Amino acid sequence: KPVPQPPAQANAEVVLTYASPYPPGHPFSKADIDWMRHVEQASGGRIAFRPYWSGALLSSDMSMVEIRHGLADIGLITPIYSRGGAHLLRAQSGFYGGVKSLQDQVAVYDCLAGQFPQFGKELEGLHVLAVQGGNFPGVLTRDRPVRSLADLKGLRLRAQSDAIDVLRELGADPVNMPMGEVYSALAKGVIDGVVAPADTIKSLHFAEVARHFTALHFSRGAYPARAMSDAAWRRLPPDLQALMTQSKPVWEGALARQILKAEKDGVAYASGHGVEMLALPPADQRRFAALYNIFALRQAKGLSAYGIDGVPVLTEAQRLIAGGEIRCPAGISGVSK
Amino acid sequence: MTERKASPSGQDHPSPEDTMADLVSDVPAQAHGPLARIAYLLGGFGLLGATAADTLAVAGRHTGLHLLGSIELVQAMVVILASSAMLIVTIVHGHASVHMLTERLRAVTAARLARIAALLSAFVFLVFAAGSAWIGAELWNGHEQTELLHIPLRWLRLLWTVFAVLIAWRFLRYALRADGGHEA
Amino acid sequence: MIAPELIGLCGILILLAMLAAGVPIGNSLSLVGLGGLAVMISPQAAVIKAGVVSFEVIMKYELGVLPLFLLMAHLCFAAGASRDFFDVAAKFVGHRRGGLALASIGGCAGFGAISGSSLATVATISSVALPEMRKAGYHPGFASGALAAGGTLGSLIPPSGALIVFGIIAEQSIGKLFAAAVVPGISQAIFYMIAIVILCAFMPGLGPATARVPWSERLRSLRKVIDIFALIVFVIGGLMIGWFTPTEAASVGVTCAMLLLAVRGQFSRAAMVDALQSTLRTTGMIYVVIIGALLFATFVSITGITDALSGIVRDLDASPLTAIIVMALLLLLLGSFLDGVALMLLTTPIFLPIAVDLGYSPIWFGIFLVRTMEIGFIHPPLGLNIYVIQGIAKDLSLGTIFRGVIPFLAADFVHLGFLIGFPALTLWLPSVVGG
Numbered sequence: 001k002p003v004p005q006p007p008a009q010a011n012a013e014v015v016l017t018y019a020s021p022y023p024p025g026h027p028f029s030k031a032d033i034d035w036m037r038h039v040e041q042a043s044g045g046r047i048a049f050r051p052y053w054s055g056a057l058l059s060s061d062m063s064m065v066e067i068r069h070g071l072a073d074i075g076l077i078t079p080i081y082s083r084g085g086a087h088l089l090r091a092q093s094g095f096y097g098g099v100k101s102l103q104d105q106v107a108v109y110d111c112l113a114g115q116f117p118q119f120g121k122e123l124e125g126l127h128v129l130a131v132q133g134g135n136f137p138g139v140l141t142r143d144r145p146v147r148s149l150a151d152l153k154g155l156r157l158r159a160q161s162d163a164i165d166v167l168r169e170l171g172a173d174p175v176n177m178p179m180g181e182v183y184s185a186l187a188k189g190v191i192d193g194v195v196a197p198a199d200t201i202k203s204l205h206f207a208e209v210a211r212h213f214t215a216l217h218f219s220r221g222a223y224p225a226r227a228m229s230d231a232a233w234r235r236l237p238p239d240l241q242a243l244m245t246q247s248k249p250v251w252e253g254a255l256a257r258q259i260l261k262a263e264k265d266g267v268a269y270a271s272g273h274g275v276e277m278l279a280l281p282p283a284d285q286r287r288f289a290a291l292y293n294i295f296a297l298r299q300a301k302g303l304s305a306y307g308i309d310g311v312p313v314l315t316e317a318q319r320l321i322a323g324g325e326i327r328c329p330a331g332i333s334g335v336s337k
Numbered sequence: 338m339t340e341r342k343a344s345p346s347g348q349d350h351p352s353p354e355d356t357m358a359d360l361v362s363d364v365p366a367q368a369h370g371p372l373a374r375i376a377y378l379l380g381g382f383g384l385l386g387a388t389a390a391d392t393l394a395v396a397g398r399h400t401g402l403h404l405l406g407s408i409e410l411v412q413a414m415v416v417i418l419a420s421s422a423m424l425i426v427t428i429v430h431g432h433a434s435v436h437m438l439t440e441r442l443r444a445v446t447a448a449r450l451a452r453i454a455a456l457l458s459a460f461v462f463l464v465f466a467a468g469s470a471w472i473g474a475e476l477w478n479g480h481e482q483t484e485l486l487h488i489p490l491r492w493l494r495l496l497w498t499v500f501a502v503l504i505a506w507r508f509l510r511y512a513l514r515a516d517g518g519h520e521a
Numbered sequence: 522m523i524a525p526e527l528i529g530l531c532g533i534l535i536l537l538a539m540l541a542a543g544v545p546i547g548n549s550l551s552l553v554g555l556g557g558l559a560v561m562i563s564p565q566a567a568v569i570k571a572g573v574v575s576f577e578v579i580m581k582y583e584l585g586v587l588p589l590f591l592l593m594a595h596l597c598f599a600a601g602a603s604r605d606f607f608d609v610a611a612k613f614v615g616h617r618r619g620g621l622a623l624a625s626i627g628g629c630a631g632f633g634a635i636s637g638s639s640l641a642t643v644a645t646i647s648s649v650a651l652p653e654m655r656k657a658g659y660h661p662g663f664a665s666g667a668l669a670a671g672g673t674l675g676s677l678i679p680p681s682g683a684l685i686v687f688g689i690i691a692e693q694s695i696g697k698l699f700a701a702a703v704v705p706g707i708s709q710a711i712f713y714m715i716a717i718v719i720l721c722a723f724m725p726g727l728g729p730a731t732a733r734v735p736w737s738e739r740l741r742s743l744r745k746v747i748d749i750f751a752l753i754v755f756v757i758g759g760l761m762i763g764w765f766t767p768t769e770a771a772s773v774g775v776t777c778a779m780l781l782l783a784v785r786g787q788f789s790r791a792a793m794v795d796a797l798q799s800t801l802r803t804t805g806m807i808y809v810v811i812i813g814a815l816l817f818a819t820f821v822s823i824t825g826i827t828d829a830l831s832g833i834v835r836d837l838d839a840s841p842l843t844a845i846i847v848m849a850l851l852l853l854l855l856g857s858f859l860d861g862v863a864l865m866l867l868t869t870p871i872f873l874p875i876a877v878d879l880g881y882s883p884i885w886f887g888i889f890l891v892r893t894m895e896i897g898f899i900h901p902p903l904g905l906n907i908y909v910i911q912g913i914a915k916d917l918s919l920g921t922i923f924r925g926v927i928p929f930l931a932a933d934f935v936h937l938g939f940l941i942g943f944p945a946l947t948l949w950l951p952s953v954v955g956g
């Protein structure tokens with residue numbers, strides 16, 4: 001729902017609508033608000049925002065199409081959940097095996113996006129204003145702790161579809177159910193656990209229904225997460241376009257801060273609420289990472305079904321991650337140049 | 338919520354068979370024509386298909402035989418049954434509407450209003466068809482599909498687009514009739 | 522530029538005008554929603570939103586359970602469930618004063634646990650119970666009043682079509698909503714029973730006692746419903762224990778109902794076709810209205826009109842309780858010309874944000890909304906249940922039935938007061954079973 005509008009809007013040269021499926025109190029939204037404040041100030045009040053939260057304006061699955069057609073000027077996008085038209089953006093988030101930090105995720109993404117034109121093709125009509133990494137999901141289990149990969153055998157786990165093959169390989173029994181049903185499914189023992197990042201221990205109240213969290217480090221990559229429509233971009237004079245470009249690191253920084261804070265809150269909450277935090281033995285973690293990469297390669301090869309050559313993207317991502325310091329100039333436009 | 342055709346004069350009451358939801362009252366039990374038959378067939382297929390998919394998923398879960406992606410099968414079935422159902426309810430004049438005022442009007446005025454209502458309704462479904470076709474065309478080569486079973490969504494979008502056009506066409510026919518299609 | 526709130530207000534007025542002119546409810550909602558988006562954003566945005574929302578609704582897994590629950594009820598109806606429920610209850614309590622009326626409430630509650638709707642419940646139980654009560658010399662107004670009120674149990678006791686739809690619009694767990702409805706649904710039935718006992722104590726002529734049935738026959742009669750009872754226990758129980766999710770429960774229910782039909786020797790092609798066709802007709806109407814409601818909700822939320830309204834509520838410094846009572850009165854008022862799910866879909870986008878703003882839980886609010894809406898099914902001038910009953914007993918005047926329903930309306934208001942006064946009645950069970 002729209003937040004009461006600040007008086008500044010009346011005098012602004014450009015009023016931009018911003019839409020997100022999350023409520024204003026969500027960590028993502030807090031970062032969004034930080035960025036909007038920054039842009040309003042840096043533009044000297046020439047830009048103002050009119051935000052719409054909680055999915056009031058944009059749908060969560062189709063937001064890329066909706067922004068392209070001007071439902072909102074700027075919005076949250078999730079190409080990793082899109083069912084079509086963004087297959088590389090979706091798959092590449094699984095190419096980051098071994099990446100160390102949120103910042104590195106974003107840096108690798110910028111390099112890949114600058115190098116492979118398919119990224120721009122999938123983002124046609126959109127200008128990416130922020131790239132976002134994610135916390136590493138682990139395995140949260142009800143009453144059967146996962147202390148080694150062998151413990152996964154026979155566990156019925158809710159997992160996102162890209163983790164399903166790996167889990168099956170390890171003898172687990174992955175199920176796909178809506179996230180909204182996970183809490184009660186855990187409470188009733190319909191499932192033994194869920195693959196989710198540590199922040200859900202608090203944010204989704206999983207501490208009430210699960211006793212163990214194992215840091216399994218499912219690889220998580222970065223993806224373009226906030227975008228502006230071409231039409232809205234063209235409405236901005238060149239100096240304000242430049243301001244948007246310069247503000248990209250501000251948004252990304254705010255997102256990283258909020259995401260890390262959510263994870264820290266989840267971990268702190270876990271210790272206060274009797275959730276045991278477990279780590280895998282290093283050998284198991286390495287075996288898991290190797291296995292994960294085998295499936296990443298399979299995913300990359302599978303992209304050929306859509307006419308996309310994914311293997312060079314995976315190879316380049318892994319080369320960058322192995323090479324240490326990662327730095328590429330961030331491009332703001334989705335259109336490949 | 339019900340179709341408010343039940344009038345204070347006590348005419349046209351819903352029969353038990355046709356009041357299985359609060360949303361329907363005196364819908365004629367039979368609809369004729371090949372279009373209705375196809376819609377009923379597709380809809381029935383969707384209902385039974387969705388039932389089978391989820392029942393097998395539950396049974397499988399309890400016997401260790403897993404049917405991953407049953408949710409996606411159900412979703413595809415629901416697209417088929419919901420599209421058919423919306424066409425059916427249009428063919429049998431079963432849409433929920435308020436009749437409290439219109440039934441007190443002179444027959445000529447009521448018929449004129451019914452024709453306008455049908456015209457507006459046709460417009461609504463044309464917009465659905467247009468939006469759905471637009472998105473479908475943009476994503477046609479984007480290989481839109483479900484996550485696990487890779488059910489291609491472009492055919493489902495196309496199905497809904499076609500049904501939206503058929504529904505609009507039905508409403509348009511009512512709008513062109515002298516009585517607004519109410520004496521079907 | 523016109524203030525967005527003003528555009529919102531115009532939209533609502535245009536909506537009311539179209540509804541009055543007989544434009545189908547769902548299409549009116551869509552027209553205003555899309556027209557509003559075209560004016561406030563752009564025609565292109567409106568067309569795209571129409572494409573996105575319509576397809577999203579028909580592909581929604583959680584909404585797909587609604588037609589399946591409808592199908593389950595149709596199949597149980599074909600199997601004769603409604604007659605059996607009433608017959609058994611009548612054998613147990615028919616010999617008491619008002620016993621057949623008590624049995625009617627019991628029958629409605631029982632069938633309500635299969636059916637998702639109020640009208641279906643009242644129609645099926647009345648066709649069985651009303652002739653029986655009249656044969657036994659019951660006052661016709663009293664008999665029909667009890668049935669009209671009892672029928673509303675169908676829309677609150679899970680499965681509930683209204684709650685599924687609310688869950689979709691309000692993005693709340695359907696399992697939690699079902700769990701939340703159990704105590705209010707059962708207590709509602711008890712309130713009706715208390716009303717019957719009190720009425721018959723003071724006016725014994727209303728519901729004369731019938732012949733006592735020996736216990737052996739009573740117990741024997743139980744066999745008639747044992748299979749349906751098993752079905753309900755299996756579906757509701759399995760859902761609570763976690764054998765299947767609330768969404769899967771619908772499919773399991775349909776499968777069991779088909780088995781039931783087969784076990785009772787009533788499985789036939791004609792019965793199946795009839796159940797499927799009736800389900801599809803109702804389903805189509807529901808989807809059209811839901812698509813409209815979601816488009817309308819998008820428009821309403823970008824106009825900021827709900828913020829303006831809740832701002833007014835805050836400025837008036839009214840207590841949350843006062844605000845809820847005002848909402849209940851508004852719903853009852855609107856319920857005299859619109860009712861059921863349409864009323865809910867129209868008002869949820871406006872009322873829910875205000876209620877949440879005032880500190881009410883969305884789950885509680887869903888139960889409150891359905892409970893208030895149910896009352897609209899029996900209050901004059903347009904209580905739908907009353908027309909249903911009059912359709913079954915054409916010699917009864919509407920006035921007779923409306924007078925007969927008054928004591929039950931009183932019970933309804935007291936019950937609604939309880940739900941408002943003690944939110945724990947609603948919120949306790951979902952907190953225990955975890956939805």
Ligand code: NA
Nearest residue numbers: 633636678680
């Ligand atoms: Na029910």
Ligand code: NA
Nearest residue numbers: 637638676683
């Ligand atoms: Na209902």
